[in-house]
Amino acid sequence: MAEGKKSVVLSGVVAGQTAVCTVGREGKGLHYRGYDIRELAEKATFAEVAYLLLYGSLPTRQQLDDFRGRIIRPRDLPELLKKMLESLPGSSHPMDVMRTGCSMLGCLEPETNPQAQQRTIAERLLACFPSMLMYWYQFHKSGKRIDTRNDDQTISGHFLHMLYGQNPTELQRKALDVSFILYAEHEFNASTFTAREIASTASDFYSCITGAIGALRGALHGGANEGAMELIDRFKTPDEAEKGILQSLARKEKLLGFGHPVYTIVDPRSDLIKAQAKKLSEATGDTFLFAVAERIEQVMMREKKLFPNLDFFAAVAYRLMKIPTPMFTPMFVMSRTAGWSAHIIEQRSDNKIIRPSAEYTGPEPRPFVPIEQRTPATTGAV
Amino acid sequence: MAEGKKSVVLSGVVAGQTAVCTVGREGKGLHYRGYDIRELAEKATFAEVAYLLLYGSLPTRQQLDDFRGRIIRPRDLPELLKKMLESLPGSSHPMDVMRTGCSMLGCLEPETNPQAQQRTIAERLLACFPSMLMYWYQFHKSGKRIDTRNDDQTISGHFLHMLYGQNPTELQRKALDVSFILYAEHEFNASTFTAREIASTASDFYSCITGAIGALRGALHGGANEGAMELIDRFKTPDEAEKGILQSLARKEKLLGFGHPVYTIVDPRSDLIKAQAKKLSEATGDTFLFAVAERIEQVMMREKKLFPNLDFFAAVAYRLMKIPTPMFTPMFVMSRTAGWSAHIIEQRSDNKIIRPSAEYTGPEPRPFVPIEQRTPATTGAV
Numbered sequence: 001m002a003e004g005k006k007s008v009v010l011s012g013v014v015a016g017q018t019a020v021c022t023v024g025r026e027g028k029g030l031h032y033r034g035y036d037i038r039e040l041a042e043k044a045t046f047a048e049v050a051y052l053l054l055y056g057s058l059p060t061r062q063q064l065d066d067f068r069g070r071i072i073r074p075r076d077l078p079e080l081l082k083k084m085l086e087s088l089p090g091s092s093h094p095m096d097v098m099r100t101g102c103s104m105l106g107c108l109e110p111e112t113n114p115q116a117q118q119r120t121i122a123e124r125l126l127a128c129f130p131s132m133l134m135y136w137y138q139f140h141k142s143g144k145r146i147d148t149r150n151d152d153q154t155i156s157g158h159f160l161h162m163l164y165g166q167n168p169t170e171l172q173r174k175a176l177d178v179s180f181i182l183y184a185e186h187e188f189n190a191s192t193f194t195a196r197e198i199a200s201t202a203s204d205f206y207s208c209i210t211g212a213i214g215a216l217r218g219a220l221h222g223g224a225n226e227g228a229m230e231l232i233d234r235f236k237t238p239d240e241a242e243k244g245i246l247q248s249l250a251r252k253e254k255l256l257g258f259g260h261p262v263y264t265i266v267d268p269r270s271d272l273i274k275a276q277a278k279k280l281s282e283a284t285g286d287t288f289l290f291a292v293a294e295r296i297e298q299v300m301m302r303e304k305k306l307f308p309n310l311d312f313f314a315a316v317a318y319r320l321m322k323i324p325t326p327m328f329t330p331m332f333v334m335s336r337t338a339g340w341s342a343h344i345i346e347q348r349s350d351n352k353i354i355r356p357s358a359e360y361t362g363p364e365p366r367p368f369v370p371i372e373q374r375t376p377a378t379t380g381a382v
Numbered sequence: 383m384a385e386g387k388k389s390v391v392l393s394g395v396v397a398g399q400t401a402v403c404t405v406g407r408e409g410k411g412l413h414y415r416g417y418d419i420r421e422l423a424e425k426a427t428f429a430e431v432a433y434l435l436l437y438g439s440l441p442t443r444q445q446l447d448d449f450r451g452r453i454i455r456p457r458d459l460p461e462l463l464k465k466m467l468e469s470l471p472g473s474s475h476p477m478d479v480m481r482t483g484c485s486m487l488g489c490l491e492p493e494t495n496p497q498a499q500q501r502t503i504a505e506r507l508l509a510c511f512p513s514m515l516m517y518w519y520q521f522h523k524s525g526k527r528i529d530t531r532n533d534d535q536t537i538s539g540h541f542l543h544m545l546y547g548q549n550p551t552e553l554q555r556k557a558l559d560v561s562f563i564l565y566a567e568h569e570f571n572a573s574t575f576t577a578r579e580i581a582s583t584a585s586d587f588y589s590c591i592t593g594a595i596g597a598l599r600g601a602l603h604g605g606a607n608e609g610a611m612e613l614i615d616r617f618k619t620p621d622e623a624e625k626g627i628l629q630s631l632a633r634k635e636k637l638l639g640f641g642h643p644v645y646t647i648v649d650p651r652s653d654l655i656k657a658q659a660k661k662l663s664e665a666t667g668d669t670f671l672f673a674v675a676e677r678i679e680q681v682m683m684r685e686k687k688l689f690p691n692l693d694f695f696a697a698v699a700y701r702l703m704k705i706p707t708p709m710f711t712p713m714f715v716m717s718r719t720a721g722w723s724a725h726i727i728e729q730r731s732d733n734k735i736i737r738p739s740a741e742y743t744g745p746e747p748r749p750f751v752p753i754e755q756r757t758p759a760t761t762g763a764v
Contacts, residue, residue: 009582010397010738019744034745043750060756080469084486087462092489099592100489103482104466107474188740190583194576194593200391201572201600210481211576211593218583220735261737353602355643356392358570362401363416368425374442 008261015188015354016196020053020342023187027264032185033057041272046155046180047071050126050338053185054119054345068153070120074127075158076149077135078108085132090140094133094330095217099210101132106206114205114348121205122341129334130155133327134162155334156180163323171283172321175276176331179314182269183332185339187262191215191222195340199347200354208344213333219256222329222336225311225318228257229325231296232315237288238295245299257312258300269310277313280320289316390643397570397736398578402435402724405569409646414567415439423654428537428562429453432508432720435567436501436727450535452502456509457540458531460490464517472522476515476712477599481592483514488588496587496730503587504723511716512537515709516544537716538562545705553665554703557658558713561696564651565714567721569644573597573604577722581729582736590726595715601638604711604718607693607700610639611707613678614697619670620677627681639694640682651692659695662702671698 022031030037033052040049044058051059051067059067077085081104088097102125109124111117131148138146152158152167156176160168168176186192195212216222235241248255260267281290293316300306318328404413412419415434422431426440433441433449441449459467463486470479484507491506493499513530520528534540534549538558542550550558568574577594598604617623630637642649663672675698682688700710 007734009734009736010392010395013392013395013738014741015392015738016740017743018740019742022742022744031747034748035750036747039750043752048753058751058753058756060758061753063758064753083469084466087465088486088489093492093586096485096489096492096586096588099589100482100485103478103485103592104470107470107478107482110475110478188738190579190735190737193736193738194579197572197576197579198593198597198600201597201603202605203596203598203600203603204475204478206478207481207596207599210485211580211596214585214589214593215580215583216585217589218580218585220733221583221585223584261735351602352389352391353572353643354391354575355572356395356397356570356575358398358400359396360401360404361399362404365413365418366416368417368421369440370425371430371440371443371446374440376442376445 010356011261015193016347017350018187018343018346019056020339020346021185021187024262024264028266028268030186030268037182037268038272041178041181041269044181046177046184046335046338049181049184053338053342054122067123070123071127071155072151072153072158074124075131077128077131078105080108081105081132082135082145085136086139086145088136092136093217094137094326095213095222095333097136098129098133098330098333099213099217101136102129102206102213103210106204106210111204111206118205118345118348119341122337122345125209125337125341126155126334129330129337130159130162133330133334134159137327138162159331159334160321168321169283171279175280175317176321178276179273179317179331180335182273182310182314183335185336185342189221190218191336192340192343196343196347197354199344200351202351205341205344209337209340212336212340216329216332216336222332224256224309225315225328225332226325228311229315229319229328231255231257232289232293232319235292235296238291241292241295242299245296246303249303255300257315258304258306258308260307260309263307263309266307267309270308270313273310273317274308274313277317277320280317284320286320289319392738393643397575398729399732400569400725400728401438402721402728403567403569406644406646410648410650412568412650419564419650420654423560423563423651426563428559428566428717428720431563431566435720435724436504449505452505453509453537454533454535454540456506457513459510459513459517460487462490463487463514464527467514467518468521468527470518474518475599476519476708477595477604477715479518480511480515480712480715481595481599483518484511484588484595485592488586488592493586493588500587500727500730501723504719504727507591507719507723508537508716511712511719512541512544515712515716516541519709520544541713541716542703550703551665553661557662557699558703560658561655561699561713562717564655564692564696565717567718567724571603572600573718574722574725578725578729579736581726582733584733587723587726591719591722594718594722598711598714598718604714606638606691607697607710607714608707610693611697611701611710613637613639614671614675614694614701617674617678620673623674623677624681627678628685631685637682639697640686640688640690642689642691645689645691648689649691652690652695655692655699656690656695659699659702662699666702668702671701 194215
């Protein structure tokens with residue numbers, strides 16, 4: 001998201017109230033319900049953060065235990081959903097798979113009573129998105145119909161267990177959990193605003209999340225972490241990276257993973273995920289990737305005063321966890337479902353339909369021309 | 383949509399440029415690319431209007447013939463999609479079915495080259511949305527696996543043929559075609575803005591349409607025509623309707639199908655669909671429904687100065703065509719796909735990501751509290 005404010009529509013225009021999050025205060029702040037992202041990443045777990053987002057306060061031990069149960073138990077998938085995942089091509093984009101899986105779940109387990117069901121559906125989706133992705137992935141990779149029920153106490157552990165076919169290390173589980181904390185919420189970003197826009201028509205919970213997945217998929221939004229990985233992957237050594245980046249900058253090429261429309265000084269999440277990437281790098285002994293990334297970071301700061309955003313070192317951490325690159329954005333989905341859900345619930349609590357206006361640039365009123373009198377017009381010139 | 387401007391977020395705020403449509407000029411205007419909706423409804427066909435929206439100009443005879451071919455040929459569904467439709471519950475909301483079908487088609491026939499594919503995908507969706515809905519419906523109603531390939535020259539005829547199991551009358555075909563013209567496009571309404579918001583992240587075409595279907599589903603948007611039907615269905619005679627509406631108004635009940643946030647004087651589409659409903663009413667001899675609706679219209683104007691919007695008499699026309707009420711909003715999808723597609727293509731042609739701001743109403747920065755020190759907080763009080 002190397003977008004400046006000028007290339008953002010509705011930038012600075014208030015499209016609603018929120019108590020969920022503030023971003024970009026003093027050019028560098030991020031708080032979930034008043035708690036600094038730095039403290040949350042250091043001291044909390046993703047389960048606590050998801051609870052905070054959904055319920056408005058940090059959970060007591062008992063509340064957390066109950067909540068963990070609710071996001072662990074519903075990890076299984078309906079048989080019909082499994083069949084559908086089996087029938088999708090193995091070559092599909094994983095985001096298309098998640099979008100379709102979410103929409104289908106909305107047919108199988110529909111929301112009929114929003115007040116009673118909305119948080120239950122949010123918890124169900126938090127629990128089963130990793131299952132959906134991994135069931136589809138493992139079936140098409142090896143023909144295995146994996147059992148998605150697993151009692152790992154964390155969503156990150158559950159996912160990695162299904163990816164690896166065995167328990168992850170504590171470091172891997174922790175690093176992914178931290179990335180989930182950082183990706184969980186970001187105010188009125190494009191996918192969250194999509195979810196709120198859909199919620200504003202009084203549609204169902206699944207429609208909101210399905211639409212949000214579709215928005216997150218885009219290369220200018222969630223898809224940017226794949227672009228960041230592609231950038232890092234171009235280089236084999238830090239020196240090669242320095243040279244290559246300078247050349248790219250000279251060509252005015254747009255580099256993904258740097259800058260952010262709502263932060264002017266720094267993306268506060270970058271150093272937090274960078275610390276995890278560093279630990280993974282040291283633990284695996286595979287340090288070249290981290291060194292290349294760090295050099296790119298230095299060159300971008302020195303040459304363009306651009307800081308890395310969350311996507312940049314998240315890509316490094318995910319690669320070091322052996323998460324396939326096309327699954328980087330689905331990781332974002334598993335986490336951001338917490339934030340999206342909080343916003344849907346909030347939008348519903350004091351709903352007004354969201355309906356902006358347009359500046360008209362087309363032809364002024366003109367008389368209808370019968371088909372016999374039409375001349376070959378230039379088509380496709382819209 | 384009995385919403386006034388005050389209950390609309392971003393009302394009057396320009397969220398982009400469009401050459402597709404103007405709504406509400408002088409409180410009553412609607413023009414697609416400069417052509418008055420009244421002329422289009424009277425003199426054009428839905429195929430011409432869809433072409434106009436997608437390509438920017440009315441088609442010549444040759445262009446229309448070619449276009450008709452492109453929205454007739456791809457009426458068949460992939461086998462895997464049919465299997466999925468068979469596996470969905472017969473009790474699903476038809477909008478959930480269409481949302482899921484659209485998303486799955488995005489897995490089976492993905493968009494890999496937007497410039498080359500986007501209008502082809504729009505045409506494919508125009509061709510196969512009626513097939514999707516009717517294949518699912520007939521399979522679950524009677525176990526029949528219908529052949530969705532059919533050479534009816536209109537989308538309305540194709541749909542009604544599959545619904546009735548035989549050719550519709552010319553009047554039925556024409557009435558549905560007119561409703562499709564009227565529903566095809568409406569500037570930055572919530573579902574179209576959802577489609578543009580998703581397009582603004584550089585996501586794929588199917589994600590945009592899938593999200594738009596989810597937004598249209600809401601009771602405050604496309605779902606309103608079902609609400610209008612429910613209102614009319616309450617009464618058996620015009621006199622009963624008069625009495626009932628007066629009672630509802632006395633109770634300050636919100637009545638769907640009246641008023642509109644972008645029209646202050648009249649919804650120009652209402653009289654156009656009302657004329658079709660009247661013809662259907664006379665042809666079927668089933669005139670009580672139209673008479674009840676007309677009386678409701680008179681009472682609402684006399685008592686509240688509120689005019690009916692498109693949804694109101696569209697509901698009457700659809701009922702007289704024996705379209706099941708839960709399919710009213712899917713009719714809207716089949717038509718609005720033309721407008722959504724035009725907006726996606728337009729958004730992409732000069733894209734900036736759409737990212738508004740929020741007014742923060744939550745807690746100010748507060749220190750993290752370790753779990754042992756937390757007291758039981760009021761949950762669910764978000």
